[in-house]
Amino acid sequence: AQKVTQAQTEISVVEKEDVTLDCVYETRDTTYYLFWYKQPPSGELVFLIRRNSFDEQNEISGRYSWNFQKSTSSFNFTITASQVVDSAVYFCALPIITQGGSEKLVFGKGTKLTVNP
């Protein structure tokens, strides 16, 4: 099965707290990629990061960091010192190739993060 599970439906934190969003994936492919997207209230999905299965190094971009663990099939996302502007729904996604030969993003159900002042 090709599947992404985001077990946390909603998380609420107070500004400046650190928060980790979990993502667990299943894939039959030996080579694959994983994405994180952010969906603010305005609706569009904003691309945050792409990670390939070759590279298990953690990645940091400002207050954002990602922890990729192949052994546990997880690709968790941490926001350090959260801010109100981080409030959004965050999606983890696994791109796959369909039977028709097209790329398709398999999304988790998303985690709604609310950062309160």
Place this chain on the structure above:
Amino acid sequence: ETGVTQTPRHLVMGMTNKKSLKCEQHLGHNAMYWYKQSAKKPLELMFVYSLEERVENNSVPSRFSPECPNSSHLFLHLHTLQPEDSALYLCASSLQRTRLNTEAFFGQGTRLTVV
């Protein structure tokens, strides 16, 4: 600004109406997609177009009819919809439909309510 523009942003239509959603990208991408986002369900792929040719129809009912007149524009024609079709419809584009290592760019979506 992601480079993918969708209009209208909001649409309310009756079950007997016909309306169209529009998507435009000027990123030079060859693949365009329609996704549906319903409450409490994961985002679902509906259609894929590559170089103006429909290459995927993900078992979508015929009351949804896509059209891609050129590589920059994508439409979703709607007719005789049901209330359960109310959702956020997202358009996306990517460089090529067969490459997994390039991200898709999404529009802001059209929030559709069927009454």
